[in-house]
Amino acid sequence: MSQQQNELVTEPVILNMGPHHPSTHGVFRMRVALDGETIVDMEPVLGYLHRGIEKLAEAKTYVQVVTLTDRQDYVAAMTNNMAYVMAVEKLSGIKVPERAEYIRVIMAELMRIASHLMAIGFFLNDLGVFQTVIVYCFREREKVLDLFEMASGQRINFSYMRPGGVIQDLPPQFIPQLKQLLAELPGYFDEYEQLINENEIVLARTKELGVLPADKAINASASGPVLRGSGVAFDLRKADPYSAYPRFQFDIPTGTRGDAYDRYLVRVAEMRQSLRILQQAVEQMPTGPHRTRTPWLIRPPAGDAYAHIESPKGVLGVYLVSDTGISPYRYKVRPPSLINLTTLRDLVVGCKLADCIVIFGSIDVNMGEVDR
Amino acid sequence: MPRVWDNFVYNWLAGFLQDWVAFLIMGIVVMAIILNFLALLVMVLQYMDRRLIARFQVRFGPNRVGPSGLLQPIADTIKLLTKEDLRPRLADPLVFTLAPLVVFLGGTLAFAVIPFNRSGFLADLNVGILYIFAITSLGAVGIFMAGWSSNNKYSLFGAMRAVAQLVAYEVPVVVSILGVVLITESLSLVDIVEKRDIPLILLQPLGFLIYLAAATAEVGRPPFDLLEAESELIAGYHTEYNGMRWALLQLGEYVATFAVAAVVTTLFLGGWKGPGPAVLGYVWFMLKALFVYLLILWVRASLPRVRIDQLMGFAWKFLLPLALLNVFITAAEALMWPDFPWLLVPVNIAIALGLVVLWSSLFQLRAYRKVEA
């Protein structure tokens, strides 16, 4: 018998991770080919949460579409609202009052904190912490949601923004409660960093893992904490300032190596920057109307418009085409979650099965936004 | 050494029955007591688990059923007992059914030799420790049976991991115990407790740390719970189990964990010894064992899971060399000062700390190289 015949013939095991798997953050499915514990190939399979939001929007009026945007990234509905109404305003030339801009920025930054809290909690869950961090993170997220409930009456699907402003002004007790939260949050963030940052197992599991070099990240159109974790200081709030952002002082935190740990660090640092923005917004808060009068049915002139904002997950763009009708002719979302997933395959191939989950968690996607 | 059944019942039975028949009857009675004790204990442990972990996580935990939720385990048991008995169509029926029993047996049989009190044990084997290590490995067979017969890839991965983990961690577990054996010159658990007046953790701090870490891994508790890694393998080897079979698997796991706590108590914490009358020995033993269990629980609430290669590296590169060093040092001490004077306590603690720090700086858990596909 020759040497070759003696060798064991092995073939990779195909493992379906998802669509119902505890760690795929919804209904993501990965077809993973495994050689032992090592991943030799991975194919993401999407579409389990595809509801055809873009098609549905074509049969709704411009204001009604706001409710659809809530359902895209359902852990960051405020920023979805904002991107959409900005596109409508750009398309139809509606001016937004100063106070509404500030309210929007406050909402967007609170949303960023809430979304990042969830991202960090689930990231640690993916690492195998028995739910502890996520409960801590949800404790603070609840407080943010309380604020949203106060302003919009809803906790998840806010539908708070309208073309031309926001649906209703902030209630009088909103600002005091926000100030109280702003005083509390830094302490909580310190607590997380104490819990997580120097934990030996966290370091061992996440450092040097899922390294995304800067040039590759740019080439793959990655955005948000994924791009900034790779060391590219690209943030639309600075690069293409919109709304009231030019008036605020803040920094863009970036990572150095582009690994999973850097992405986590960037998220924590971003939450602290959001606090800075919120602090300034509360201080400068102007008075005035919260909404300009818009026609009951908005009929923008024919043409197209593209508006983009920095959502918690990355660059969220909305492309609108109007044919002068009362509903969008075409409504397209540039979903940061979906596009950040582009490099997932390259990142996980060659890693262990457990790392696959960690890398996926560090990218932080929301399936509602990926599939729409 | 008097046994727990050397009492009037045994004497009365022996009066009119053959000696071995009386022995057998009493043995069965005590075994039944221990089994029921374990089943009840698991309820307590599970309640403790849920309440304490809830506290770690700023939640309340079960507090609806009975006062402070004390009846929650009973409600859970009733729920599990009344669940539909499901078995995957393609599963191996015999092995699938047997696996939970084997897992449960592995943990339970260990309690045959564990002395709860000076005379509170079922049997005093002169190779007690050896017996415990042999019998707790049975759990691995059960876990592999469960994972293999489920006909599910996640279960299979869990089972393979379990076997790899057990084989790897058995070595540091056994080697770390050798220090204790060298000091007490016995393999019998009763003798080990009786031999020294001080808890052996003071003379064997390094052995204690290694044993606790390795045994935690051996029973698959976090951060080494790779065999049922929820975030990767859904539920690992017991993905396909439900109802009472699942409950038996859980029971086996809790019992095995408590067995580790009991062994740690016996070997390192002085077993039943403590102030007060002899009957308080049971209480002391339980308190110490529950404390060790609490340590294991605490780790579960705070640490993430390690990866499979890190797990293996930790066993072979970190624990095993340290355990071997510990044996050498203890052997040298036993040669020079056979009665182990008190002076050795600070010396040994210093050696343990020094070695752990030194080895940690040499050992790189973080070293990670991506395999080129």
Add this chain to the structure above:
Amino acid sequence: MTTAVVASDVAQQVNTVMPGRVLEATGSTLVVRPVAVFEVARWLKANLGFDFLECLTAVDYLQHFEVVYYLLSLSSNQSLVLKTRLQGREGLQVPSVTPLWQGADFQEREAYDLFGIQFDGHPFMKRLFLWEGFPGYPLRKDFL
């Protein structure tokens, strides 16, 4: 602030290198022939530094389909809209830009899935959201 480049300037430059590719240049929108998309995109990436493909989508205008590329240059913070028009409703084909920007991967698959536009040269042209064998392309105006 991201500045939108003037498309007519770009069109001039493109025309000197590759004449006849550009159909139209208004504002910051450059409309090119379908067959020339890849060439022009490669030129834009290499010469004007458009290293970030922000958004790729398609629109059904009944008479023709429009494929829209939002390009961004991170280094000079400029943006440009590249468009191309595909006539007809069957056998739509446009060169894939995935070899240039990996970020186009899923977006092209999405456009294929929902509009039925084939991207030539895409390494894995398969439906993204809907299953294989789904009848029709839902985002077309004649669907439903």
